[in-house]
Amino acid sequence: MYLVRTGAVALERPLEDGTTLTLHVATAGTALAEASLFAETYHCDAIALSPSQIATMPRANFLSALRDRPDAALSLIKTHAREVQAQRGRIEILRLRRVSDRLDAWLDVHGKPEKGEWIRVADQIGVSPPALYRELALRRRLLKEA
Template identity: 75%
Template sequence: MSGWQKIFDDAPTKAFAQGAVVFRREDPVNAMYLVRSGEIALERPLRDGTALTLNIAIVGMALAEASFFAKTYHCDAIARTNAEIATMPRAAFRSALLERPDAALSLIETHAREVQSLRARIEILRLRRVSDRLEAWLDLNGEPPKGEWIRVADQIGISPPALYRELARRRK
């Protein structure tokens, strides 16, 4: 890993089994996290008992980094798979960014790319037709690797069967 993730090089790592809770909504923000392996979902529980997935953090991503500026977490962090997470006290993370402007700039650059990606996703989700959503996604990202089409369905806000119907239509 390079850039801002190097701040976590000496940070202790903790293992989480699939389904384990990393933190809950309204827990105090005392630490910053870097996902070393696995997937962690940031979820907001809804009144009807379901959960709204706000983000899925994967290897190399910070976990709930926006909470750095909050007193408490605004969502739950749940391990979607077995995962390992490096943990650093919030104050140590802040000090590391202040001491290493290159790391701070790298973090800003990472988040700028994520904002661009989220803006594009929002525009794709605004399109009404499955064919238009898929076309826009493909224009931005190109064809996904084999076995990754199901993630495309999730990213463009459609069911896997709807995506596969559209792909079959295109093959004809």
């Protein structure tokens, strides 16, 4: 079991077309790769998005702690419930056809990203960075014309 102490770590799966699919981003104070608790292998790579510190705990110890500490188990369930809600929101965004609609939906939930994070937005809404940058340029141009 892994816990991100500081930083941010993405779970990414390489795809056959050479791109990667980001399945989850764990930030400080959150668990990473919990699904591996019940699997022999986990078919993702953990990629540090920023300088990060990770704590590890053997699987048997972690499962024992969950059995012995119901509060820890409930905390994990709460975290997973939030993650399920976030994934459902992401699925809703990915079902939208137009880049503009996907971007609007993402911005409604997350607000404007920090400088340098637009490339992560492209990944999260399932479009290429150039497609997102074209949409952003169009919006800037329309704003100037208004």
